[in-house]
Each structure stands twice: as structure tokens, then as C-alpha cells.
Amino acid sequence: MFFDSWYDMLRVAVMAMCAYAALITVVRLSGKRTLAKMNAFDLVVTVALGSTLATILLNRDVSLAEGALALVLLVVLQLVNAKASVHSRAFRRLIKAEPTLLLSDGRMLGDAMAGQRVTESEVLQAIRSKGIGAVEDVTAVVLETDGRFSVLSRSQAGSGSSLQDVREPVRAQPGK
Structure with missing residues (x-):
């Protein structure tokens, strides 16, 4: 009508x-x-x-x-x-989700990415969008509570204190 x-x-x-x-x-x-x-x-x-x-x-x-x-x-x-x-x-x-570390010191954290349903391509896209050409130049990629990615390059990392509230994934113990 x-x-x-x-x-x-x-x-x-x-x-x-x-x-x-x-x-x-x-x-x-x-x-x-x-x-x-x-x-x-x-x-x-x-x-x-x-x-x-x-x-x-x-x-x-x-x-x-x-x-x-x-x-x-x-x-x-x-x-x-x-x-x-x-x-x-x-x-x-x-009520609120915690930020999650998806990449640390140039290494993709597969378990964290899988837990957050994030692909390697999405992490790479976030890195590229910040004008960074090499994954090795990245200190951290964080999936923030609002769903955005934060990318911290080695040159920006400083002491890393901005990562203090970021949940690090549980790492598997060798032999377990």
C-alpha cells in the first residue's frame, strides 16, 4: 500500500x-x-x-x-x-567482555583467535590498515570489547602498560 x-x-x-x-x-x-x-x-x-x-x-x-x-x-x-x-x-x-590478545610479538595466537572466532586474514587486515607491512613489527593485536582491533607496533609499544587489562590466552603446557 x-x-x-x-x-x-x-x-x-x-x-x-x-x-x-x-x-x-x-x-x-x-x-x-x-x-x-x-x-x-x-x-x-x-x-x-x-x-x-x-x-x-x-x-x-x-x-x-x-x-x-x-x-x-x-x-x-x-x-x-x-x-x-x-x-x-x-x-x-x-556484563562486559574483556579485551583478548590475538597476536603477541609477531606470533598469531591460534587458540585465542579460534575462541573469539577471528581469522588470520582479519588480523592481517587490521595490521595492514595501520600501515604496517610486516607481522614481525607488531607487538600486539587486541580484539577490544567493542569488536574493534587495536594494533600496537614495536615502535609504539613502550613499556606495554596499555596491555595490562588484556586477557592473555591460557598457553598449553609442554607435554600436556
């Missing part, structure tokens, strides 16, 4: 303006962290906000008040999650 009525068009336009204003207000009041894509959980909340906005606009059965409440609840739950993650190490471990 291409067109129902002018009333429906006006309803969507008014709902869009109101819901958009509500979303912007809620996000501004909640702070920058609300839409940060620092991990998979943050991405899910961002997608849920978009889905909720679309539902408010297009579903006649959802009132503006109900939709605004849903937006507020998603943002409040995100804030609670972020605060709990900051204050509780156990909660942080439950």
Missing part, C-alpha cells in the same frame, strides 16, 4: 518531532556514556533506542507517553549498568 490517509502522514510527522525531541532530551541529560559503543552491551542499547523510536513513530498502538517512557527506561537502565560496572568488579565481569 502506498498511501493511507493524510491523517496518518500528519500523525507520523508530529510523533517524529515529539519522539525525536524526547530522545534528544533524554540522551543529553544522561550524558555521553549512554551512546558510547565501548562494548557489545552498549551497542545493543543503542540499537534498542533506535528500534523504540521507530516503534513510536510507526505503531499506532504505542502512544507518545508510552514510547517516551520506554526511551527513558532504556537510558536509565544503561546508566545503572554503567554505574554498577564502575563500582563492582564482579558486575563488570558479568
Whole structure:
């Protein structure tokens, strides 16, 4: 169906303006962290906000008040999650993934890559995208909590202190 009525068009336009204003207000009041894509959980909340906005606009059965409440609840739950993650190490471990070392000192870590479902080609692509031509020139490749790769070249490595929170894979013991 291409067109129902002018009333429906006006309803969507008014709902869009109101819901958009509500979303912007809620996000501004909640702070920058609300839409940060620092991990998979943050991405899910961002997608849920978009889905909720679309539902408010297009579903006649959802009132503006109900939709605004849903937006507020998603943002409040995100804030609670972020605060709990900051204050509780156990909660942080439950909710958030840890960065994973995929390459160390020019050596691919096959078990870690398999555990994270990352291919050698993807690691090589990350290295190339940083303008590094030789795997041997790389100190570390890390799969971050948001799904991006961090590449640390030997010339950038310094003391390596930026890797202190990176989970190193369990290495098999010789003879086991």
C-alpha cells in the first residue's frame, strides 16, 4: 500500500518531532556514556533506542507517553549498568567482555583467535590498515570489547602498560 490517509502522514510527522525531541532530551541529560559503543552491551542499547523510536513513530498502538517512557527506561537502565560496572568488579565481569590478545610479538595466537572466532586474514587486515607491512613489527593485536582491533607496533609499544587489562590466552603446557 502506498498511501493511507493524510491523517496518518500528519500523525507520523508530529510523533517524529515529539519522539525525536524526547530522545534528544533524554540522551543529553544522561550524558555521553549512554551512546558510547565501548562494548557489545552498549551497542545493543543503542540499537534498542533506535528500534523504540521507530516503534513510536510507526505503531499506532504505542502512544507518545508510552514510547517516551520506554526511551527513558532504556537510558536509565544503561546508566545503572554503567554505574554498577564502575563500582563492582564482579558486575563488570558479568556484563562486559574483556579485551583478548590475538597476536603477541609477531606470533598469531591460534587458540585465542579460534575462541573469539577471528581469522588470520582479519588480523592481517587490521595490521595492514595501520600501515604496517610486516607481522614481525607488531607487538600486539587486541580484539577490544567493542569488536574493534587495536594494533600496537614495536615502535609504539613502550613499556606495554596499555596491555595490562588484556586477557592473555591460557598457553598449553609442554607435554600436556
